Amino acid sequence: MGESDLKGRGGGVRTITDLARLAGVSPGTVSRALAGKSLVNAKTREKIEKLAREHGFRPNQMASGLRRQKTGVIGVAIPLGHDVRQQISDTFFMTLLGLLADELTDRGYDLMLRRVVPLSDEDWLDRFIGSGMIDGVIVIGQSDQFDRIEDVADGYLPMVVWGNHSEGQRHCVVGTDNRLGGRMAAERLIASGARNLAFLGDTAPIEFAARYAGALDVAERMGVLLRVLPTHLAPDQLGDEIAAHLSTHAGAIDGIFAATDTIAAACLAELHKRGVAVPGSVRIVGFDDLPIANQTVPPLTTIRQDIHAGARGLVDLLLRRLAGEETESLVLPPQLKIRATA
Structure with a gap:
């Protein structure tokens, strides 16, 4: 997509992904630049800020627009970068999705589900949160998308991930040790x-x-x-x-x-x-x-792993982040259930 294509759109650049393509950088770099992060060098930041002004894209436009809009819908994304033939009918996915649906309904939210194959859709997360259809997003599983999720977390607060917590990571996780x-x-x-x-x-x-x-x-x-x-x-x-x-x-x-x-x-x-x-x-x-x-x-x-507690934790933390709060990750303790096979 060239610059002329983006300029021809009504309303200019609509998402962080659009601006990233125009600037020739990743969406995460755009997020960090517009948030004033020191990790982005001055020359790149100035270029991104200039393009944002030219195309009418305001810093944090996407997140503030979603908060204003209040769609009442929470997006749930399942990235399958590591196993593209796996299905969301997998028993674990269905168990967690059912519990999430119950928790979200009790809090007055609907759920929008998206199965993602990142190999054919590198910007899957940016496009989902920039669609205007959801207030926040829960990602089920980090798959091989850790870096992609980290980039988005730099500029987008209302996101919580079911997965494994690593020391120093920037995205908020709920999961088992x-x-x-x-x-x-x-x-x-x-x-x-x-x-x-x-x-x-x-x-x-x-x-x-x-x-x-x-x-x-x-x-x-x-x-x-x-x-x-x-x-x-x-x-x-x-x-x-x-x-x-x-x-x-x-x-x-x-x-x-x-x-x-x-x-x-x-x-x-x-x-x-x-x-x-x-x-x-x-x-x-x-x-x-x-x-x-x-x-x-x-x-x-x-x-x-306590999937019930995990579902509650995902929703609780996401709603707190929707309210503007920075939250810590939640790591749940595993428990050995001894039955007959060992």
Whole structure:
């Protein structure tokens, strides 16, 4: 999009993304420049401010416009940069979305859901918050979009993210201490007699990477093998990948830490088909404590994250930020739920 294209629009530049394209910088740089952040060099700031004046774009125009407008709608975005074939019908997403819908309805808000594949839509977050259709946004999962979310957080207050908290990050997060949960999972597998462990999951998403890192902490300390068997949550991959892993490593694994309960349940089903006893030959620990964890045969030992408390926290913090308050992140403690698989 060239400068003449933007000038030809009625009302000039409408969003931070428009201005960023015109200036040849990222939307985050525009946000920081208009907010007077010292991270942007003087020459770039002057260029952005000049373009903003020429096109009638005022600093914080987007955020103030949304506050003025009060649409009564909260946007919920699910970025799937790491696993583009994953579906929002995934049990975890549906559980959290249902709880968020209840919390938002109780507070007088409607919910607008957007599934995003960042590979084909790099400016997905800027366009969503600049659409004029929402008062604020909840992002479910950081996926591989940490930097994109950080950039937007510099200039946009009413955003809260479900994900993993890292020291020094700028965006506000609600989520579980995933690394601690990973440690608890590995400790339980080892305590139940496992000595050859496997992590089944995708270590690209930040939350899953933290779970694996926690398990690796324990495995290295205890002198136990922990291998990574990449496993995706897309329905057309999950079953085949688990079957291939179990065929390749038959008899070599006696403990499985599954990145989610969904993966754990699929492992149980495949082991049952193969006549492998759980927990006699293989122990399994999942993560989430979704309703399915109590319904598997045998019932699943898992790491519980309090999704109910998480949904309440996401909405509470977002409404406080809508009121102009800077808020801290909320990190929830994981809990080991011992059932029959480990």
